[in-house]
Amino acid sequence: MASNLSRRGLLGGGVAAAGVAGAFVAGRGTAAGDPVTAVVSSYPFRGEQQAGIVTPAQDRLHFVALDVTTEDREELIGLLKSWTEAAERMTQGGSAGPVGPVAGATDVPPDDTGEAIGLPASRLTITFGFGPTLFRTADGKDRFGIADQRPEALEPLPHFRGDIDDPARSGGDICIQACADDPQVAVHAIRNLVRMGFGVTAVRWSQLGFGRTSTTSTSQSTPRNLFGFKDGTANVKAEEAKALDEHVWVGKDDDKAAAWLAGGSYLVTRRINMTIEVWDRQPLGDQEQFVGRTKDAGAPLSGGEEFTDPDFDLPGSTGPIIPADAHVRIVHPDQNDGVRMLRRGYNFVDGSDDIGGLNAGLFFIAYVRDPRTHFIPVQRRMASSDALMEYLKFSGSALFAVPPGVAAGEYVGQSLFG
Amino acid sequence: MRKTLLASLATLAVVPALAACTENAKTDAGGGDARALTVASTKDACDLSAKAAPAGTISFDVSNTGSDVTEFYLLAEDGLRIVGEVENIGPNLTKTLTVTVPEGKYVTACKPGMVGEGIRADFDVTRSDEEVKVSADEAQLIEQATNNYRAYVQDQTSQLLVRTQEFVELYKSGDSDDEARALYPVAREHWERIETVAESFGDLDPQMDAREADVDFAAGEKWTGWHAIEKDLWPARAEKYAVWTPDERAKYADDLLANTVELDKRVQATGKDALAYPLDSIANGSRGLLEEVATGKVTGEEEFWSRTDLWDFQANVDGARIAFEGVQPILETKDPELAEQLTTRFAELDELLDSHRKGDGFVYYDELTKDDVDKLAAAVNALSEPLSHLTAAVVS
Numbered sequence: 001m002a003s004n005l006s007r008r009g010l011l012g013g014g015v016a017a018a019g020v021a022g023a024f025v026a027g028r029g030t031a032a033g034d035p036v037t038a039v040v041s042s043y044p045f046r047g048e049q050q051a052g053i054v055t056p057a058q059d060r061l062h063f064v065a066l067d068v069t070t071e072d073r074e075e076l077i078g079l080l081k082s083w084t085e086a087a088e089r090m091t092q093g094g095s096a097g098p099v100g101p102v103a104g105a106t107d108v109p110p111d112d113t114g115e116a117i118g119l120p121a122s123r124l125t126i127t128f129g130f131g132p133t134l135f136r137t138a139d140g141k142d143r144f145g146i147a148d149q150r151p152e153a154l155e156p157l158p159h160f161r162g163d164i165d166d167p168a169r170s171g172g173d174i175c176i177q178a179c180a181d182d183p184q185v186a187v188h189a190i191r192n193l194v195r196m197g198f199g200v201t202a203v204r205w206s207q208l209g210f211g212r213t214s215t216t217s218t219s220q221s222t223p224r225n226l227f228g229f230k231d232g233t234a235n236v237k238a239e240e241a242k243a244l245d246e247h248v249w250v251g252k253d254d255d256k257a258a259a260w261l262a263g264g265s266y267l268v269t270r271r272i273n274m275t276i277e278v279w280d281r282q283p284l285g286d287q288e289q290f291v292g293r294t295k296d297a298g299a300p301l302s303g304g305e306e307f308t309d310p311d312f313d314l315p316g317s318t319g320p321i322i323p324a325d326a327h328v329r330i331v332h333p334d335q336n337d338g339v340r341m342l343r344r345g346y347n348f349v350d351g352s353d354d355i356g357g358l359n360a361g362l363f364f365i366a367y368v369r370d371p372r373t374h375f376i377p378v379q380r381r382m383a384s385s386d387a388l389m390e391y392l393k394f395s396g397s398a399l400f401a402v403p404p405g406v407a408a409g410e411y412v413g414q415s416l417f418g
Numbered sequence: 419m420r421k422t423l424l425a426s427l428a429t430l431a432v433v434p435a436l437a438a439c440t441e442n443a444k445t446d447a448g449g450g451d452a453r454a455l456t457v458a459s460t461k462d463a464c465d466l467s468a469k470a471a472p473a474g475t476i477s478f479d480v481s482n483t484g485s486d487v488t489e490f491y492l493l494a495e496d497g498l499r500i501v502g503e504v505e506n507i508g509p510n511l512t513k514t515l516t517v518t519v520p521e522g523k524y525v526t527a528c529k530p531g532m533v534g535e536g537i538r539a540d541f542d543v544t545r546s547d548e549e550v551k552v553s554a555d556e557a558q559l560i561e562q563a564t565n566n567y568r569a570y571v572q573d574q575t576s577q578l579l580v581r582t583q584e585f586v587e588l589y590k591s592g593d594s595d596d597e598a599r600a601l602y603p604v605a606r607e608h609w610e611r612i613e614t615v616a617e618s619f620g621d622l623d624p625q626m627d628a629r630e631a632d633v634d635f636a637a638g639e640k641w642t643g644w645h646a647i648e649k650d651l652w653p654a655r656a657e658k659y660a661v662w663t664p665d666e667r668a669k670y671a672d673d674l675l676a677n678t679v680e681l682d683k684r685v686q687a688t689g690k691d692a693l694a695y696p697l698d699s700i701a702n703g704s705r706g707l708l709e710e711v712a713t714g715k716v717t718g719e720e721e722f723w724s725r726t727d728l729w730d731f732q733a734n735v736d737g738a739r740i741a742f743e744g745v746q747p748i749l750e751t752k753d754p755e756l757a758e759q760l761t762t763r764f765a766e767l768d769e770l771l772d773s774h775r776k777g778d779g780f781v782y783y784d785e786l787t788k789d790d791v792d793k794l795a796a797a798v799n800a801l802s803e804p805l806s807h808l809t810a811a812v813v814s
Binding site: 070158159160161162163164165220270275277278281282283294299300302303304308314316317321354355356357380383384 | 482487489505506510511534631632633634637639652683705709712713716717762788790792794795799802803805806809810814
C-alpha cells in the first residue's frame with residue numbers, strides 16, 4: 001500500500017509522516033531561482049484554507065471548468081468525497097485511485113493513468129471552486145437544494161468592453177485548479193479527476209498555463225508576462241496576514257446566507273489573448289509608456305526600483321510622467337480605493353490562431369474577498385482607459401466561490417453540502 | 419500605436435528643428451567607445467564622461483541620480499536649436515539619447531526639474547572619417563510632408579461628410595436599404611483611410627466606430643455609430659434582433675451625421691486650432707493603420723454584420739501607403755533600403771487585395787477561403803515588420 005501512495009521510492013517509509021508535515025524533501029527539476037521551491041516538494045491538501053491560493057505560485061497550471069450533468073445531490077457529494085481522497089493522495093506524490101497505475105488486476109483499467117509514475121509531488125496543489133450555475137442553472141433550476149446558500153456576490157461576471165463572449169470558454173458549475181512545477185503532474189491530476197467525474201460532471205473548458213505571472217510570496221522574484229514585462233509587483237503576498245484578511249479571505253460576517261464560504265475566497269479567471277505580433281512592433285519607449293514601468297527592472301517611470309511606489313503626481317514634460325492611461329496607474333490599488341487582489345495567473349500559448357499568429361496571452365487568475373468591490377470596478381476601469389487594451393482580447397471569463405480548507409475527515413465543499 | 423491626441427498648433431510642444439532626436443536603444447556607433455558617453459544628472463550637476471566626441475552617431479547614456487525628473491539636451495552652438503533631446507527620465511532611471519552629429523561646436527544641458535535653461539556646458543564634435551550629411555533641404559521636405567498629409571486628411575473628412583449625408587438620407591428614407599447597404603462600405607472608406615487621426619479624438623471615436631463588444635452595456639453605455647446601423651441593415655447574423663422603427667433610425671442616423679460634422683470641423687480648423695502633423699505622427703499613423711488591419715480587418719471582426727471588411731482593409735492600406743509616401747523623400751536620404759523594401763511590400767499587398775476585387779468593390783469576407791486569409795495575413799505581417807522601423811528611420 002505504501003508503495004502505491006508514493007510514486008517514487010524517495011518518500012519511502014516516511015510517507016505518512018511526511019504527508020502530514022508537508023514533506024520538506026528536496027525536489028528535482030524545480031524552478032531555479034526560487035529558494036522556496038528548492039526546499040519544499042509537497043504541500044498538505046488539508047488545512048484551514050485550500051492550498052493553491054497563498055501557496056508560492058508553482059510554474060505550471062492545468063485549470064478545468066466542469067458542468068454537473070447529474071441532478072442527484074448524493075451522486076455529486078459522492079464525487080466530492082472521491083475527489084478529496086484522490087487530491088490528497090496526488091498532492092503527496094501518490095496515485096489518483098487507491099490501487100495505483102500498475103498494482104491492480106490485469107483485466108480492469110488501472111485507477112490511475114500512470115503518466116506520473118516516478119515523478120515527485122512537484123508541489124502539486126489542487127483547488128476546488130463552485131460557479132453560480134451550481135446553485136441555480138441559467139433557467140432557474142435549483143438542482144441540489146443549495147440555491148438559498150448562493151453567495152450574493154456569486155453572479156456571472158458582466159460583459160466588459162472588449163470581451164469576446166464565448167460560452168465555450170466561460171463559466172462552469174465547478175472548477176479545479178491544479179498547479180505544479182511539472183506540467184505532467186498538473187495534467188495527470190486534472191486528467192484523473194475528470195475521469196472520476198464522468199457521469200456526474202463533464203468538461204466545459206480547460207486551460208494549460210506555463211510560467212507563473214505573479215508572485216504570491218515575498219520569497220519569489222517577480223516573473224514576466226508575454227509582453228516581456230514584470231507583472232504583479234503589487235500583488236498580495238502570503239506573508240501579509242492582515243492584507244489577506246482584508247482583500248482575499250471572505251469574512252465570517254460578509255454574507256450571512258452563505259456562511260459556508262467564510263474563510264474561503266472568490267476566484268476570477270479571465271483568458272486574455274495578447275495580439276503578440278502587433279505588440280512586438282511597438283517601440284520600446286511606447287511599450288514602457290503603456291505599462292508605466294521600465295521593461296528592464298520594472299521600476300515605475302516615476303523612478304526608483306521595482307518595489308518603489310509609483311508617484312502618480314510627478315509631472316513629466318507633457319502631463320504626468322506616468323501617463324494617464326498607463327496600466328500601472330489604471331490598476332494600482334492607490335487608484336482603486338486601495339483594493340488589492342491576490343493574482344495567480346499564468347502565461348499560455350495554445351499553438352497558433354487561424355491566421356498564423358500566436359494564440360497566446362495571460363490566463364488571469366485572481367482571488368478576492370468580494371468580486372463586486374475587488375474585481376469588477378478595476379476591470380471596468382481597465383476596459384475603458386488602459387493603454388494595453390489595444391493589445392488585448394478577452395476570450396474567456398468565469399467566477400467561482402472557493403470554499404475554505406478541508407479539515408481531517410471532511411470532504412471538499414462539506415460546509416456547503418454537509 | 420500610441421493614441422495621443424494630435425495637438426493643435428497652439429499647444430504643440432517645441433519640436434527639434436531638424437527633428438534629429440531619437441530615444442532608441444544604443445546602436446553601433448561604429449567608432450568604439452569615443453562615441454558612447456555617459457551623463458550623470460544630479461540636482462546641481464551635469465557630468466559628462468567626455469567633453470568631446472568624434473563626428474558620427476553619438477550616444478549619451480543619461481542617468482538621473484537626482485530626485486527630480488530630468489531631461490538632457492544637445493543644442494547647437496547658439497544654445498537654441500535642439501539637435502537631440504531625451505525627456506522624462508525619472509529618479510534612478512537611465513535613458514539613452516542617440517543622435518547623428520556633424521563636426522562642430524555644441525552645448526549640452528541637463529534640466530533637473532524640467533525648468534529653466536538647465537545646467538549647460540560646451541561640447542565639441544571633432545572631425546572624423548565618418549561623414550555626416552546634413553541635407554539643407556530636410557526642413558523643407560518635412561514641411562512639405564506635413565502640408566501634404568494635412569491636405570490629404572482634410573480631403574478625406576470632407577468626402578466622408580458628403581458620403582455620410584447621402585448614406586443617412588438613404589437609410590432614413592426606409593425604402594432604399596439596398597442603396598444604403600451599397601453605400602455603407604464606400605462611405606466608410608474615407609473613415610478607414612484616416613482612422614488613426616479619427617481615433618485620436620477620444621470622444622468621437624467610441625460614438626462613431628464602436629463595435630458591439632466594445633460597449634459596456636452593464637455600465638449604462640449606449641451603442642451608437644456606424645456599426646450599430648450596420649447591424650440594423652444586416653440583421654441576418656443577429657439573434658433575437660428587432661429592427662429599428664423609423665424614429666429610431668432617424669435618431670441614430672442624425673447622431674452619426676452630427677458627429678461626422680464635428681469631426682470634419684476639427685480636421686478643417688485653421689489658425690491656432692489647426693491640427694499639427696509632426697513627422698513622427700505621420701510615420702506612426704502609417705504603422706497604426708496596418709495594426710488596424712492586423713487586429714480587425716484581416717480577421718473579419720470589423721464588419722461582423724455586413725462582411726465588408728475588405729473595403730476597410732484596402733482603405734487602411736491606402737491610408738498607410740499615403741502616409742509612407744509622404745515621408746518617403748526623407749526616408750530616401752536616410753535609409754534607402756527600407757524605402758525600397760516598403761515600396762515593394764505595399765505593392766505586393768495591394769496586388770493581393772486586387773485579386774479579391776469584384777465589380778466596384780470587393781468580395782465579402784465570408785467568401786474568402788482559409789488560404790486567402792492566410793495569404794493576406796502573411797502579406798500584412800511582411801509589410802508591418804519593416805514598417806515598424808519607419809518612424810525611427812525618418813526622425814533619425
